[in-house]
Amino acid sequence: MQDENDFEDGKKIFEELWEDSIPIVSKENKDDFKTLVLEHTWLEAIPPPYLMYIRVLYEYFKATDDYIKTPKEITRDRFNQFFDVSYQVDAIRDCVAKVKKHSGCIVADVVGLEKSIIASAIAANLGKRTIIITPPHLKT
Structure with a gap:
């Protein structure tokens, strides 16, 4: 509006x-x-422990064939190259799939977990360019 x-x-x-x-x-x-x-409905339902165990195993060991570009791969500056953190790679893979399926995704996390890096990697995987605008004190 x-x-x-x-x-x-x-x-x-x-x-x-x-x-x-x-x-x-x-x-x-x-x-x-x-x-x-x-x-x-499942509202306020408590699943049996066995089903929770199976779900944890599924989430932990699920395999995916989807290739994604990681933060380390998309970094162009050889002096400030990012490294790949598993929770970021999982978030990137998950968000790329959600954007393709639902046309959008929200990356929300606590301060300091590099949401800008995750968002940039998501954009790179979707063939989009990014620009990050930040206060001067965060540049260093």
Whole structure:
């Protein structure tokens, strides 16, 4: 949204859709909804330990044939070449797959885990160029 008119247009569209909406749950059908939907979903379900063990093994040992360019490979400056960290390579591989499937991905992590490097590597793997804008004190 660029200005006040965009907001007003969006609000108008929302209000029109809201008026035409169909309630999913009401006082009359809340018990049916609970039986048919909530009790058949994983919401607040605790999986058995064995299934968690299998999932951990799957995630840890899953193989992929997808070649990706790593931070070390995309670094052009031989004096400041990045090194490959496994969590970054996993994030790059995962995000590239998500971008291809869903047209987007959010890289969110705590400070200092090199999200800029991860994002640059994702872009490189997608054939895109990047520019990183940073405060001067982070340059060194």
